[in-house]
Amino acid sequence: MEPFRDTDLSAELRALRPTPRPAFAAELDERAAAGFPRRAGGGASPLSRVAQRIRAFEPRRALVPAGATALAAIAAVTVVVAVGEDGVDPTPSPQADSAAREGSFLSETTAVPPESAASSGGAASTEMKAGPSSGGPYASQAPNREVERSAEIALVTEPAEVAKDAGRVFEAVHAHRGIVLSSSVSDGAEGEAGARFELLIPSPRLGDALAALSAIAEVRSRHEATADITAPTVRSGELLRDSRATIDGLLTQLSRADTDTERSATEAKLRAERRRSTFLRSRLSNLQRRANFSRVSLRIETGAAPVADSGDEGWGIGAALDDAGNILGIAAAVTVVALAIIAPIALLAGLAWLANHVRLRRARERALS
């Protein structure tokens, strides 16, 4: 018999080629025409069907919805963080500071509406803050509340009118029996000319005084604040009464002293108690003065209003850019945090996928060995 030639070998091998049954070929053609619908059951377990679905998952198709979801999540977290930051005012009011300095018995907050609120006129923005007020068992039972009030007013006028308006400020202060603690008046061009006043106005007259001051020129801004200082006032009064009683007792004790040693010891206690009484009287006087007189800071400005650092008034391009920068910063921070969480998970998932891919490939190759 003749040996195989290349052409013979090819032809003989092709003759050995397995061919599908006509029935199977027809059935497969039908399934191909129908777009290869999934076979019902197909003998596959639910687990294997899930595995098939996972294998059929196309990552590229998931990119757009996954990206959109990620962007929406970042935007939502950014809004939550931004709103959370806006809700906290880290800058304490001066009244809060002063109330905090007053002592350790600050526990109750009482908002006292300023009597000037109803009488304020003009287009000024009026903001009222009820600072942390003093409280406690004594303060809560006090019949008359001691309230410290303060106000800031900014007026705007022409440079030529600054001196004239400053004079009207003095007149208004004197008319309401107030005190000018300090004043400063500057001439010059628009933006340079201006005046500053630090005033003390009797608290019962504060509303009328503010109305009179607001009538001098156009009000650019107005801010009023209150702080309840009843508790430290009552407490100081009680301590002062106790101190005076102690002094009286010591004086009686001194008059009855029999020996020099006893007399000297009593006099030392008396001196110490008098110093304490003086301090308490001074503190009480200071608190009563703060309640009786309201501090008013008045500015007379010329030219355009400076860009506001915060608050809604004066919100413009600069503030918008600041806000946009803040929001972008928050979004960037949220993205970094999200990446810090997702990146290791994605890395582990990728390594797991790669390991499984290599394992599967080796297992398949072993099937041929």
Next chain:
Amino acid sequence: MNQTLVATAETAPREADLAFDRLYRSSRDDVYAYVASLVRDPAAAEEVTATAFERAYRKRSRFDPRRGEPRAWLFGIARNAALDELRRRGRQAELAAEPADLLAAPAQESAEASERRLALAAALAGLEPRERELIALKFFAGLANAEIAAVVGVSESNAGTKLHRAVTKLREACDGAL
């Protein structure tokens, strides 16, 4: 055999369906022949062939024409499906086809032709499984060397060399048997 699948799939799904239909019609019997050679069981070969086309249809939009020909991609899927079937059955690959199929001599075949065919089948059965797979891809499925290389995951020159060795070994075995 230059067909496009995904180049059109991304822009016109209908065109992709038509391209896949052309690929199916041109490759159906070739895929079956290759798979039947691997799993050596006609019923399993039908199941694996259907599974391979089903997987390919589901993945047709993922085919990247820059990474190879559509037929190579399709035979790669068929190879994985067949090897999965072999793994599932825990059986080693026997590249020789089912004896009932290969050895069934046509009525008009001469005794000499029948003897040559038996010798060839025996020689084929004596080859290493990977060599038999190369023979099946080349002569049963009709793949070019570049396509074979893509299917089995080697370079084209390496695939050509291995195929040449397998054919030489097969011829020597046949000549020895005769």
